[in-house]
Every structure is written in C-alpha cells, then in structure tokens.
Amino acid sequence: MIDINLIRTDSNRVKENIRKKFQHEKLGCVDKVLELDKRQRELKIEADNLRASRNKVSSQIGLLMKQKKLEDVEKLKLEMKKNNERILEIDKELEPLADEIRNLMMTIPNIIDDDVPIGKDDSENVQRLKVGRAEVPQFEIPHHADIMESFAGLDLDSARRCSGNAFYYLVGDIALLHSAILTYARNFMVEKGFTYCIPPFMIRKEVVDGVMSFSEMENMMYKIENENLYLIGTSEHSMIGRFKDTIVKEDSLPILLTSYSPCFRKEVGAHGLEERGIYRVHQFEKQEMIVICKPEDSHDWYNKMWQISSEFFKTLDIPHEIMECCSGDLADLKVKSCDINAWSPRQKKYFGELGSCSNLSDAQARRLAIRYKTNNGTKFVHTLNNTVVAPPRMLIAFLENNLQKDGSVLIPKALQPYMNGRTKIFPKVK
RNA sequence: GGAGAGAUACUCAAGUGGUCGAAGAGGCGCCCCUGCUAAGGGUGUAGGGCGGGUAACUGUCGCGAGGGUUCAAAUCCCUCUCUCUCCGCCA
Numbered sequence: 001m002i003d004i005n006l007i008r009t010d011s012n013r014v015k016e017n018i019r020k021k022f023q024h025e026k027l028g029c030v031d032k033v034l035e036l037d038k039r040q041r042e043l044k045i046e047a048d049n050l051r052a053s054r055n056k057v058s059s060q061i062g063l064l065m066k067q068k069k070l071e072d073v074e075k076l077k078l079e080m081k082k083n084n085e086r087i088l089e090i091d092k093e094l095e096p097l098a099d100e101i102r103n104l105m106m107t108i109p110n111i112i113d114d115d116v117p118i119g120k121d122d123s124e125n126v127q128r129l130k131v132g133r134a135e136v137p138q139f140e141i142p143h144h145a146d147i148m149e150s151f152a153g154l155d156l157d158s159a160r161r162c163s164g165n166a167f168y169y170l171v172g173d174i175a176l177l178h179s180a181i182l183t184y185a186r187n188f189m190v191e192k193g194f195t196y197c198i199p200p201f202m203i204r205k206e207v208v209d210g211v212m213s214f215s216e217m218e219n220m221m222y223k224i225e226n227e228n229l230y231l232i233g234t235s236e237h238s239m240i241g242r243f244k245d246t247i248v249k250e251d252s253l254p255i256l257l258t259s260y261s262p263c264f265r266k267e268v269g270a271h272g273l274e275e276r277g278i279y280r281v282h283q284f285e286k287q288e289m290i291v292i293c294k295p296e297d298s299h300d301w302y303n304k305m306w307q308i309s310s311e312f313f314k315t316l317d318i319p320h321e322i323m324e325c326c327s328g329d330l331a332d333l334k335v336k337s338c339d340i341n342a343w344s345p346r347q348k349k350y351f352g353e354l355g356s357c358s359n360l361s362d363a364q365a366r367r368l369a370i371r372y373k374t375n376n377g378t379k380f381v382h383t384l385n386n387t388v389v390a391p392p393r394m395l396i397a398f399l400e401n402n403l404q405k406d407g408s409v410l411i412p413k414a415l416q417p418y419m420n421g422r423t424k425i426f427p428k429v430k
Numbered sequence: 431g432g433a434g435a436g437a438u439a440c441u442c443a444a445g446u447g448g449u450c451g452a453a454g455a456g457g458c459g460c461c462c463c464u465g466c467u468a469a470g471g472g473u474g475u476a477g478g479g480c481g482g483g484u485a486a487c488u489g490u491c492g493c494g495a496g497g498g499u500u501c502a503a504a505u506c507c508c509u510c511u512c513u514c515u516c517c518g519c520c521a
Contacts, residue, residue, distance in 0.1 A: 041480095044481060044490085048482090048491085049489075049490090051491085054501075055489095055490085057502090065448085077500095080501040084501080249440095
C-alpha cells in the first residue's frame with residue numbers, strides 16, 4: 001500500500017508507475033481513489049464540525065446541570081439529538097467509502113525504482129551480472145534426480161506414499177550435503193555481520209496480510225485447521241512479523257538478520273508441479289537474510305545483499321547470473337528485485353530462482369506499522385529480504401556443476417569442513 | 431486444556447460519567463556537581479492518527495478491537511482478540 005498523499009499530490013507519477021508495470025486495467029483506480037478521497041474529506045469536515053458543536057454543547061449542558069436550569073438542558077438535548085442523527089447519516093456514508101478506498105489502495109502497486117528495466121514479464125528480465133564459467137563438460141550430465149539416486153540419496157516413491165506428490169526423502173550423503181550447505185550458509189552470514197535467528201514456523205493471519213499480497217497468500221500459504229495460524233512460506237514472513245507494531249530505536253538500524261526455517265508452499269497454479277525431482281516442492285529448508293533499515297539506506301543494502309549471494313555461490317563453485325526483474329515481473333509490494341539463477345550444464349542454460357533479492361521499501365512496514373523514531377516524528381522503516389540458500393534447489397545446481405565423469409561429486413573447499421573434511425563423495429549404485 | 435490477572439501515549443504508570451491531550455515518572459533538551467563510570471541536583475520540553483490553514487494556529491478521533499447506553503464514555507453494558515502468571519500435558 002502506497003501513501004495516499006502521493007496520489008493526492010502526484011497522481012501522474014502513480015499512473016506512470018502502473019503503466020510501467022503493464023497493469024493498465026488499474027489506471028482507473030487512481031482517479032477513483034482521488035474522487036472517493038475528495039468525497040471522504042468533505043464528509044469528514046462536515047461531521048467534524050457537527051462533533052465540535054456537540055462537544056461544545058455537551059460541556060454547556062454540564063454547566064447548566066450544575067445551575068439546575070433543567071428546561072434549558074432539555075432544549076439543548078433535543079438539538080443534539082438532531083445533530084447526532086446527521087452525524088450517524090454521515091458515518092453511514094463514510095463507512096463503505098473508507099473500505100472502498102482501502103481496497104483500491106491495496107491493488108495499486110508500489111512505486112518501482114527508477115532504474116528497474118521496463119518489460120512485460122520475466123522474458124524481459126535483464127542480466128546484470130555473470131559469474132563463473134558456464135561450461136558444458138565432455139560427458140553428459142544426468143537429471144538431478146538420477147544423480148541423487150546414484151548416491152541412494154533420493155526416495156520419491158516413499159515420499160509420495162507417505163505425504164503425496166512434491167515431497168521427498170533425502171538420504172545419506174545427499175542429506176548430509178543438504179544440511180552442510182545450510183550450516184555453511186549460516187556461518188557465512190554470521191561472518192558478514194548478520195545475527196542468526198530461528199523464528200516461529202507458523203504465523204497469524206494479521207502477519208500474513210502484512211507481508212504479502214492477497215493473491216500470493218491464496219497460492220502459497222497452508223492454513224492450520226481451527227487455528228488462526230498459517231505455515232510460513234519463508235522465514236521472511238515471521239522475521240518481518242517480529243517487528244509488527246513496534247518502534248525500533250534509530251541507532252539500532254540497520255538490523256541485519258539471517259534466519260533458518262523450513263518453508264511450506266502450496267504452489268497452487270504453478271506449472272510443472274508434477275515435474276520430476278525436487279525443483280518444485282511443497283516443503284524445503286532455507287537460510288534467509290533480512291535487512292531493516294532507514295529509507296535512505298535501502299538502495300545500497302539491496303545491492304549489498306545480492307552481492308553477498310553471488311559471493312556465496314562463488315564459494316560453492318556454482319556459475320550463476322543475476323537477473324534484474326523487469327517492471328512487469330515485479331510483485332506489487334516490491335520496489336526492486338532480482339533473481340539469482342544457476343548454470344545448468346545439463347540444460348545448457350541458467351535456470352530459475354535459486355534465490356531472490358527484494359527491496360520492499362516501506363510497503364511491509366506500512367502494513368505492519370514498523371517504525372523508527374526521528375527528531376521530527378516517527379517514520380516507516382524499509383524492509384529487504386534475500387535468499388542465502390535453499391538447499392533442495394541448490395543441490396540441483398551443486399550436483400550438476402560438481403559432478404565428475406566417474407559419477408563422483410567434488411566438495412568445494414568452503415564446504416569441506418561441514419562434510420567432515422571429505423573432498424569428494426562417491427556413488428553407491430552402479 | 432483448567433484457573434486467575436491484565437491491555438491507557440516512545441516506555442512505565444494514575445485515572446470509574448462532564449474541567450481528560452489524559453496526573454506522575456522515565457525518556458528527551460539545557461545547566462550544575464562528581465577528575466572516569468555508576469549516580470546526584472536544577473531547569474525546560476514534547477507528546478499518536480485523520481482533516482482544515484501559506485502560517486501562527488485549529489477541528490476531530492484516540493485509552494486492546496468492534497458494537498451499545500448517554501446531550502456527554504478511558505470510565506457503564508455486550509461481544510471478540512491478545513498478553514501475562516499459576517496448574518496440567520509434552521519434545
């Protein structure tokens with residue numbers, strides 16, 4: 001939700017932003033908000049004036065009561081009855097007006113950053129950076145599910161029987177690798193100055209509404225039956241929720257956190273849920289980074305954050321690219337966002353979303369009332385989030401890029417301490 | 431799950447129908463004292479949301495949320511939510 005003042009003072013900018021995002025059907029919302037807002041203010045002024053006179057008369061009545069001038073009191077009471085009827089009328093008209101404005105405001109997207117590339121959808125995202133040598137080896141790289149199976153490391157059949165489609169068992173070295181990557185990622189972030197945090201894995205509806213748009217919620221969140229609780233889709237949700245309705249100290253900013261959590265996603269509407277392997281699943285684990293900072297600093301933090309991800313990937317010998325999301329691919333709450341895609345020597349292209357770095361500016365802060373105090377009043381903070389690593393997906397890239405011709409997989413130096421010093425793992429199944 | 435207590439501004443906290451933007455305190459500003467620190471004395475100051483006004487200023491709403499009673503509600507009534515404490519259960 002953007003500041004309504006921006007619509008009042010510079011509605012063209014808001015409209016221009018909507019055009020940039022190719023959501024032309026929402027252009028009418030802006031004028032509608034202006035119109036409703038005008039009417040709302042007119043009514044409010046009238047009601048405020050009526051209330052002012054009521055307040056005045058009420059204290060008069062108090063005085064007259066003391067002087068026992070009862071007939072005057074009765075006269076005034078009658079007057080106020082009429083007064084109140086009109087107030088009630090106005091309130092009735094005001095009530096749906098406020099809801100309508102709020103609903104419209106919720107659909108108006110956040111103002112995107114000036115340097116976000118303009119484009120309709122993800123096909124127009126722009127490559128910002130390429131790191132590592134994207135090579136195709138002499139031998140053929142099998143599908144990641146096959147690689148895992150060669151290590152006896154993946155059991156999808158049992159997972160389907162136990163939990164259904166898009167669940168998985170990781171076993172043995174593959175499972176160890178999974179956990180090693182997470183632990184490594186956690187320590188990596190702590191060394192960058194981030195504080196490690198384990199958040200709740202379920203959150204209340206109010207927090208859900210604060211951190212994501214309605215359509216995202218519908219497609220992602222699992223609700224707990226008979227409870228006002230949802231399973232988190234990412235620790236970002238509970239990490240930002242941690243600050244709901246708080247005023248943080250100015251000198252505590254920026255707040256740098258790295259959190260671990262399992263993530264649960266319905267993936268409704270996502271294509272290829274039936275696709276083989278563990279690319280798209282209902283449950284995965286993730287190390288996340290969160291930054292809460294002053295508005296003027298969010299731009300810089302955004303750049304720092306995706307660079308940290310890139311550096312992390314580099315230490316795991318994963319060639320990757322940073323793709324800047326174009327205007328049309330940007331979720332409505334986001335000001336700017338980029339994906340980190342890993343090289344797939346099997347598919348011979350970069351593949352999707354091993355991580356996603358976003359600047360939400362004050363969108364979440366506004367909804368959740370997260371502020372900090374300055375010399376002249378309180379201001380909304382800015383919130384940013386970025387994936388450090390989500391191991392199931394990372395495993396795909398990791399295995400493909402570190403696979404050797406003989407079927408073994410190299411463990412990069414950085415990861416070796418977390419794999420009991422092993423430099424290589426070997427397939428179990430011939 | 432059972433029982434009890436509570437929710438007031440940045441924080442703590444007083445306040446049971448009219449003079450409550452809401453006592454008091456912390457905080458914050460300035461000054462003094464103490465050679466650091468901890469602490470002490472004096473003095474000043476502000477206060478949230480939404481409106482109107484170039485501005486000084488001004489109107490209104492606000493005391494967990496939503497309803498109700500009343501000319502008038504932090505205060506009375508109803509419903510709901512959340513928090514804390516104790517007990518129970520359990521990694």
